[in-house]
Amino acid sequence: MSAAETTNPEFRFTQTHFRQIASTVEKITGNNFPDSKQTLVYSRLVRRLRALNLQNFDDYIKLVNSANGQNELHQMAEALTTNVTKFFREDHHFTHLKNKILASLVARAKEGGRVRIWSAGCSSGQEPYSIALQILQALPDARAHNVRILATDFNTKVLSIAKRGCYPLEELSGIPADMRNAWTEKHSEHFEIDDAAKNMIEYRPLNLMESWPMKGPFDAIFCRNVMIYFTQDIQAKLWSRMVALLPTNAVLYIGHSERISGDATKLLALDGITTYRKVERASA
Ligand SMILES: C[S@@+](CC[C@H](N)C(=O)[O-])C[C@H]1O[C@@H](n2cnc3c(N)ncnc32)[C@H](O)[C@@H]1O
Structure with a gap:
């Protein structure tokens, strides 16, 4: 038994x-x-x-x-999907985004250029909203520019929560005070993410195992705490497919217990804790 x-x-x-x-x-x-x-x-x-x-x-x-x-x-x-997530989870990624990536993306956006970030396996939205709030701090009128976050997940129930952008008050403390004050609205039993962030994000159902309609390129992909559920074989294939959507110098953020494997290792160089930059070819 x-x-x-x-x-x-x-x-x-x-x-x-x-x-x-x-x-x-x-x-x-x-x-x-x-x-x-x-x-x-x-x-x-x-x-x-x-x-x-x-x-x-x-x-x-x-x-x-x-x-x-x-x-x-x-x-x-x-x-049978596991949807655990939180705002600014693994916050070193958001520090990296702020200090090493956003200045050039903001400059490009201000010149009319296109900026795209993908949150792959976004769960109930805390990850893409964290990205959006970090962008808004650097570019408060981001929506007026060509700056978009694609947020995808297999699970349509968590995507509906994400789209609403309303969360229990207990989660509010996970958002740094400056962003919390600027981009959230507190109600008696929940808080809501500002439209400035909501409007920057496109939520779409997507099974990573199937074909992907989007062609990129993405300036950054957040695929964190998703690959741990896949077999090694599938992980290697998915990393390669993601890297193919990154131009040189673009960034891939992965979860703390994940590891890049397969051909993608030849095209990525470590740029911080579980943070990789696309390179022309193998650096080691
Ligand atoms: C643990 S959550 C991670 C959420 C967020 N990325 C984070 O790090 O906080 C994993 C997410 O991956 C999604 N997922 C699992 N298998 C998937 C698949 N084949 N295609 C797309 N999403 C998948 C789950 O639905 C879940 O929302």
């Missing part, structure tokens, strides 16, 4: 159920589920069984594999 069966007796959940679900979701989102995730998978999906009034996991697996279960298949994959 597995840990999930022991601790969660409401529905029988065997190793076979777990592996069937894990391999189905891996094919869709690329997210990898080692055996240690069995309890997590159970606890995320038990709500789906209840919502659908199903009696067991056999029926649930049958449903997601059936022609009319495609909507539920997507819901299942969404339920």
Whole structure:
């Protein structure tokens, strides 16, 4: 009997159920589920069984594999994404953006040039809003210039939260005071991000495993705490696809526990903590 069966007796959940679900979701989102995730998978999906009034996991697996279960298949994959995020997470990236990148981007924008940043795996929006606030500090009328942030995620539920731009008051302290005062509005139970930031961001559903409609180039890509869920193989392919959208000198910010792998390593040079610059060719 597995840990999930022991601790969660409401529905029988065997190793076979777990592996069937894990391999189905891996094919869709690329997210990898080692055996240690069995309890997590159970606890995320038990709500789906209840919502659908199903009696067991056999029926649930049958449903997601059936022609009319495609909507539920997507819901299942969404339920198994991890969306933890926060404002100015890994703040050295925002310091790098401010001190090493923004001056030239702002100068270009003021001359009528195009500035693009991609937040890939943006979750509920705290990452793209942090980027937007950092830009607004340097260029308060950014929206009047050709400056845009593309923010994408597989999970449409977190994208809806992102688009609203309203967050619980507890999260407000994560935003540096100067930006908080200038670009947020406090209400009794939540706070709202200013339209100046909202209007700079385009939110789009995008599964990184599929083809990408955008061609870039991007001046910076934030892809942080997303790749850790993928297998090494998929990571290497995705890094290469991202690097292809970066012109020389553009920047890739990755999560603290992530590592560039595959061909992309030949085109990136370390420029700070988990921060890479695109180079012409291998520097080492
Ligand atoms: C842990 S959050 C990271 C959020 C933010 N980048 C940060 O560092 O705070 C990971 C995000 O990646 C998204 N994700 C996972 N697999 C994905 C895929 N195949 N395509 C697009 N987004 C994916 C999840 O939905 C989730 O919102």
